Amino acid sequence: TQLLEQSPQFLSIQEGENLTVYCNSSSVFSSLQWYRQEPGEGPVLLVTVVTGGEVKKLKRLTFQFGDARKDSSLHITAAQPGDTGLYLCAGPSGAGSYQLTFGKGTKLSVIP
Amino acid sequence: DAGVIQSPRHEVTEMGQEVTLRCKPISGHNSLFWYRQTMMRGLELLIYFNNNVPIDDSGMPEDRFSAKMPNASFSTLKIQPSEPRDSAVYFCASRRQENTEAFFGQGTRLTVV
Numbered sequence: 001t002q003l004l005e006q007s008p009q010f011l012s013i014q015e016g017e018n019l020t021v022y023c024n025s026s027s028v029f030s031s032l033q034w035y036r037q038e039p040g041e042g043p044v045l046l047v048t049v050v051t052g053g054e055v056k057k058l059k060r061l062t063f064q065f066g067d068a069r070k071d072s073s074l075h076i077t078a079a080q081p082g083d084t085g086l087y088l089c090a091g092p093s094g095a096g097s098y099q100l101t102f103g104k105g106t107k108l109s110v111i112p
Numbered sequence: 113d114a115g116v117i118q119s120p121r122h123e124v125t126e127m128g129q130e131v132t133l134r135c136k137p138i139s140g141h142n143s144l145f146w147y148r149q150t151m152m153r154g155l156e157l158l159i160y161f162n163n164n165v166p167i168d169d170s171g172m173p174e175d176r177f178s179a180k181m182p183n184a185s186f187s188t189l190k191i192q193p194s195e196p197r198d199s200a201v202y203f204c205a206s207r208r209q210e211n212t213e214a215f216f217g218q219g220t221r222l223t224v225v
Contacts (some may be wrong), residue, residue, distance in 0.1 A: 042217055048213070104154030
């Protein structure tokens with residue numbers, strides 16, 4: 001099973017600060033996805049990265065896929081209280097890579 | 113589209129009772145996942161169906177857990193007998209095909225007392 005390690009596990013910051021969270025593995029992934037989960041809801045996809053070194057931007061969120069496709073990062077600029085949630089990375093795994101395995105996530109709290 | 117629909121949203125049951133969780137995937141999606149989420153272990157994949165066929169159930173914790181997908185629009189996850197350590201939020205997710213977005217339901221919060 002390909003494991004995804006996320007760090008930090010918890011992060012509490014003030015509104016307006018910048019932050020970066022990480023998703024690492026010892027295995028190569030053909031792609032990685034980032035999801036955000038709010039309390040009482042299921043995870044919702046933010047972005048999929050496919051190419052090594054790829055950078056994708058979603059408003060104040062910047063996602064990067066490592067050159068070796070073993071890691072990814074999510075950078076948030078000028079965090080807002082609405083960014084609060086659990087950020088999960090996920091990648092294909094299992095025989096045939098048909099399954100979707102998640103990291104444990106980073107729980108972000110943005111304090112007004 | 114209504115999205116992935118799970119029922120019930122909350123379930124409280126006594127240890128030893130049978131629990132059945134239900135899921136209606138998005139129409140046209142050929143893959144369905146059941147996950148369990150806890151603080152300690154995060155999102156754990158329990159079982160994966162493709163075209164209604166269970167492909168990998170290695171994540172199912174014990175024989176007390178079973179899942180079925182009798183048709184493309186319905187799946188169940190059953191726990192019999194339930195135990196307090198089964199308390200968690202259970203999510204169902206579906207997707208159209210591999211490497212596409214997985215859409216999650218709102219989950220069923222199960223409490224076994």
